[in-house]
Each structure stands twice: as structure tokens, then as C-alpha cells.
Amino acid sequence: MTKRQxxxxxxxxxxxxxxxxSGLQGIVEKRCLWSSNVSFLNDRKELQHGITAAEKILREFAASKKKSIFTRIIDDVIDDLKQTKLPDTYATCFCTSHDLLSQWRGYGGRVQGVSVTxxxxxxxxLFRSQGGTPMEVIYDKERTVRRIRTSIITFSGLEDLLAExxxxxxxxxxxxxxxxLVPRFKDDGFSEENEWRFVIQKENDFEHVKFRDADGVLVPYxxxxxxxxxxxxxxxxTVGPGKNQELTMRSVQLFLEAKGYEKVPVDPSAVPYRS
Structure with a gap:
């Protein structure tokens, strides 16, 4: 790796x-977080957002180098991306805020939501030890174009790659x-989340991949x-809004103490519960 990379x-x-x-219970008892394959999640618009921005920058970059072979390679790569022929790319999502109304709404009162900080x-x-790379999600469209250019050309080392x-x-x-880089980009409407993702790439790692049922799809993770x-x-x-929030908090505190996390505080969400 060069200094520029x-x-x-x-x-x-x-x-x-x-x-x-139940997600909290699984995280604590199994001492792990799940990193899901982005190709099988429902965020198809997110992926398309990143692919479109990448295509624009890549074609501009190829044109500036005036290398026809590089243009053909980019055509191949973009075509694969559009057909969702992504390598096995996995991501785990986090927010910089621990108490967001937009996140609690996602549970719709059907299940009890919690946040783990x-x-x-x-x-x-932890993620680095397993090949994970942290990425700040980019929302603003103008910044997306500018920052994807920096990410693709600098982070991916395309200038050095062209010397090959x-x-x-x-x-x-x-x-x-x-x-x-594709999971790094998201629509502006979600900017409140200030999301970060840890991204892992694995090539045909069937020895370690597992599957879970989610909305009619077996998602690899x-x-x-x-x-x-x-x-x-x-x-x-943080225990999200719920009809039995105080009782839920007491149960979570007892659970954490039983699992060796007795010093971890359990707090209520400041968002009011609406039945």
C-alpha cells in the first residue's frame, strides 16, 4: 500500500x-453482531444510489486517462454492479445517536425496540480483526459526487492500479x-441517522456464512x-418507547447483570410512547 492509499x-x-x-438478547448471549450481505437486503434504492454515483465518476476518470482498455474494464464492472453481481459484501449499521424517533417508528409498536451503544x-x-472497514454513510447528493470521487480514486488506489x-x-x-464502497451511500431523507457502517468482504466464505429469514428472503450474514x-x-x-417501558428496563438490567454487564446503564428513551 502506498502513502496515498x-x-x-x-x-x-x-x-x-x-x-x-430479542436482538439484544442474541447479541449479548452470543457475544456477537451480525454483518448482513447487502445484496439481499431490501435497500435496493440505496445500492442504486451508490452505483449511479460511482458510474458517473468512473466514466469521467476513464475519459480523463484516455485509455480505451480502462474504459472497457469500467463497462464490465458497472454492468456487474447493475446486475447485482457484487462480491460478498457484508455490512453492520450504527447511528451516532442512541435515541431517534425515526428508528423507534420502524418497530411500529409491534415489537419492543432497544438501542445498544x-x-x-x-x-x-473488533471489526478490524475480522477484515471490517468503517465507513461513514454519505447522504447529501452534491457531497456524494465529490466524496465518492475521493473514495474511489484515492481510497481504492485507481491511480496506482492504472500503472499495472x-x-x-x-x-x-x-x-x-x-x-x-457501494454500501456507503444513502438517500438524503435518512440523514438524521448519521449512520456508520462496518463493511466486510468475503469471497465464497461458505464455511462461516450463516442464513436468516427476513421478509421472505434467506439473508446471508x-x-x-x-x-x-x-x-x-x-x-x-436505551429502551425505546413501549407500553411497559419501566418493566422492560428492569428486565433488561437484570438480564445484563446475569450476563456480566452489571456496570452497563439502562436508560429510557426520551421519546413518548404513542399507542
Whole structure:
């Protein structure tokens, strides 16, 4: 890796994952977080948003280099992206806020929502140990174009890649590097979330991949777990709006104490419950 490619990403001091009560139970008992394959999630518009921005910048970049072979390679890569022929790219999502009305609304009163706040630096170390890269989600459309240019050209090292003489290697590297950036982009309407994602790429890792049922689809996912005997870097749990919020809080506190997280505070959401 050259100095130009070396990008240091500083994550926020705290990152929060919104989930259900049963989701919290699974995270704590299994000592892991799930990283889901982005190709099988329902966020197709999100993926298309990133692909469209990437295509624009890539074609401009190829035209500026005046290399026909590079243009053909980009055509291949973009075509694969549009057909969802992504490498196995997995992501786990977090917010910088632990109490968001937009997140609680997603549960619609059907299930009890909670948020789990983690130490950002320790979370980054956990994902790094399993090949994960932290990415701040980009929302603003003008910034998307500008920042995807920086991400693709600098972070992905395209300038250095062009120096390669092996066309096959250039094509393979382009197909490997670019899809990793796609989960980084999201529509402006979700900007309140201030989302971060940890992205992992695995090539045909059937030994470790698991599957879960979600809206009629078997979604592939990876378990990002702490070593045996270690605990997740949980700093706080917030119980979302609910009809029995106080009782839920007491049950969560007891559960955490039983699992060795007795110092983790459990707080109520400031958002009022509406039945």
C-alpha cells in the first residue's frame, strides 16, 4: 500500500445499533453482531444510489486517462454492479445517536425496540480483526459526487492500479475494490441517522456464512464475535418507547447483570410512547 492509499478513519467515540429486545438478547448471549450481505437486503434504492454515483465518476476518470482498455474494464464492472453481481459484501449499521424517533417508528409498536451503544474505538478494533472497514454513510447528493470521487480514486488506489500492465489484474482488482464502497451511500431523507457502517468482504466464505429469514428472503450474514471469555464493548442500553417501558428496563438490567454487564446503564428513551 502506498502513502496515498493509506487512509486513517476515525470513528465516533460512541456508535449505536438499534434492534429488538430479542436482538439484544442474541447479541449479548452470543457475544456477537451480525454483518448482513447487502445484496439481499431490501435497500435496493440505496445500492442504486451508490452505483449511479460511482458510474458517473468512473466514466469521467476513464475519459480523463484516455485509455480505451480502462474504459472497457469500467463497462464490465458497472454492468456487474447493475446486475447485482457484487462480491460478498457484508455490512453492520450504527447511528451516532442512541435515541431517534425515526428508528423507534420502524418497530411500529409491534415489537419492543432497544438501542445498544458501543465504544467506537473498541468496536472498530473488533471489526478490524475480522477484515471490517468503517465507513461513514454519505447522504447529501452534491457531497456524494465529490466524496465518492475521493473514495474511489484515492481510497481504492485507481491511480496506482492504472500503472499495472496486467489487464486481468486491473479488472479483478476493480471488481474487488469498488463494490466495497457501494454500501456507503444513502438517500438524503435518512440523514438524521448519521449512520456508520462496518463493511466486510468475503469471497465464497461458505464455511462461516450463516442464513436468516427476513421478509421472505434467506439473508446471508456473518457473525462478528469477541473471543471466548471477552465481552462486547457495550456502554449503554436505551429502551425505546413501549407500553411497559419501566418493566422492560428492569428486565433488561437484570438480564445484563446475569450476563456480566452489571456496570452497563439502562436508560429510557426520551421519546413518548404513542399507542
Amino acid at each position: 493509506l487512509v486513517i478513519i476515525r470513528v465516533p467515540a460512541e456508535l449505536t445499533h438499534f434492534t429488538t429486545l 458501543f465504544d467506537g474505538a473498541k468496536l472498530q478494533s 500492465k496486467d489487464v486481468g489484474r486491473i479488472r479483478a482488482e476493480m471488481k474487488r475494490r469498488l463494490p466495497k 456473518l457473525e462478528v464475535a469477541v473471543p471466548v471469555g471477552k465481552r462486547l464493548p457495550i456502554k449503554r442500553v
